[in-house]
Amino acid sequence: xxxxxxxxxxxxxxxxxxxxxxxxxxxxxxxxxxxxxxxxxxxxxxxxxxxxxxxxxxxxxxxxxxxxxxxxxxxxxxxxxxxxxxxxxxxxxxxxxxxxxxxxxxxxxxxx
Amino acid sequence: xxxxxxxxxxxxxxxxxxxxxxxxxxxxxxxxxxxxxxxxxxxxxxxxxxxxxxxxxxxxxxxxxxxxxxxxxxxxxxxxxxxxxxxxxxxxxxxxxxxxxxxxxxxxxxxxxxxx
Numbered sequence: 001x002x003x004x005x006x007x008x009x010x011x012x013x014x015x016x017x018x019x020x021x022x023x024x025x026x027x028x029x030x031x032x033x034x035x036x037x038x039x040x041x042x043x044x045x046x047x048x049x050x051x052x053x054x055x056x057x058x059x060x061x062x063x064x065x066x067x068x069x070x071x072x073x074x075x076x077x078x079x080x081x082x083x084x085x086x087x088x089x090x091x092x093x094x095x096x097x098x099x100x101x102x103x104x105x106x107x108x109x110x111x112x
Numbered sequence: 113x114x115x116x117x118x119x120x121x122x123x124x125x126x127x128x129x130x131x132x133x134x135x136x137x138x139x140x141x142x143x144x145x146x147x148x149x150x151x152x153x154x155x156x157x158x159x160x161x162x163x164x165x166x167x168x169x170x171x172x173x174x175x176x177x178x179x180x181x182x183x184x185x186x187x188x189x190x191x192x193x194x195x196x197x198x199x200x201x202x203x204x205x206x207x208x209x210x211x212x213x214x215x216x217x218x219x220x221x222x223x224x225x226x227x228x
Contacts, residue, residue: 034216043116044155044203044219090154099145099168100217102154 002027004091006103014111019063019078021106023091026072033074034092034100035065044090050074061085086110114138116220118204124226125194133189133223137206144187145217146179147203155203161187162210194227201225 007022025031035047048059055067065076074091091103117136125131137144143162147155148171157171163184172179176195181187191198201222209215 036219041221043221044205044217046216049216099157099160099171101157102147104154105152 002031002093002095002098002101004033004093004101004103006089006091006106008106009104010107010109012109012111013081015083016080019076019081019085019108021076021089021091021108023074023076023103024072025074025091025093027093027095029095031093031095033065033067034094035059035063035074035076036090036092036102038088038090038105040087047076047089081108081110083110083112116204116206116218118202118220118223120223121221122224122226124228127196127227128193130190130192131194131225133191133202133225135187135189135204135206135220137185137187137204138208138218139185141206141208141218143207143210143215144181145205145207146187146189147205148173149201149203149222151200158189158202191225194225196227199225199227 003026005024033050036044037047038044047063048057050057050067058064063078088105090105092100094100119134145160146158149155159179160168161181176192178190201224203222205217205219207215207217
C-alpha cells in the first residue's frame with residue numbers, strides 16, 4: 001500500500017529565508033505525488049503535482065518540489081519565504097485507480 | 113460559483129442525532145470524494161464516487177456513515193446516531209477525471225461537525 005511520511009510536524013522560518021518541507025513516500029509502483037496547502041478556514045489548494053514527466057516540478061507562489069526515486073522523497077522548497085506562506089502543507093500520494101492518501105501535515109510558521 | 117460548495121459550513125449536533133452534509137461538486141466533474149479531517153491531522157479518505165457509482169467506501173469508519181450521489185452530481189454524507197468521535201471537518205472534493213489520474217482534486221471549504 002502507498003503512504004507518505006512528512007518528517008516535520010512544524011517548521012519555523014524567518015521571512016526571506018528558504019523553506020524546506022520534507023516528504024518521503026512509500027509505493028510499490030510509480031505514484032503520482034502532490035503538495036496541497038491549507039490556509040486557516042480555507043479549502044485545500046493544489047500547489048504542484050508530479051506525474052512522471054520532469055522530476056523537478058514548479059508550482060504556484062514560487063514553490064517547487066523534486067522527485068527523487070532513489071531516496072523516495074518529494075521535498076517541497078521555496079527560495080524565500082513570505083508571511084503569506086504560513087499555512088498547513090500536505091504531501092499526498094496516489095496510484096492509478098485509488099484515492100489520494102494524505103500525510104499528517106506540516107505547519108509552516110513565518111516570522112518577520 | 114465555480115468551486116466545490118459544501119453546506120452547512122458548521123453543524124452542531126447532540127450525541128445520538130443524525131446529520132446530513134451536502135456537497136455540490138464542480139459541474140461536469142466525474143469523481144467525487146469525501147474526506148474526514150480531525151483536528152491537527154491530515155484528511156482521511158472516506159469514500160469515492162465515479163458519477164453515481166460508489167466505487168470505494170473502504171474508508172467509512174462504521175455502518176453509521178452512509179454516502180450517496182444518486183444523479184451523479186450532488187452528494188450527501190449522512191451520519192446516523194452521531195458520536196463525539198465523529199467531530200471533525202468533513203471535506204468534499206471533485207475532479208474532472210477518475211481517481212488516481214493526473215486530474216487534480218478541487219476541495220470545498222468543508223463542514224465542521226461538532227458533536228456535543
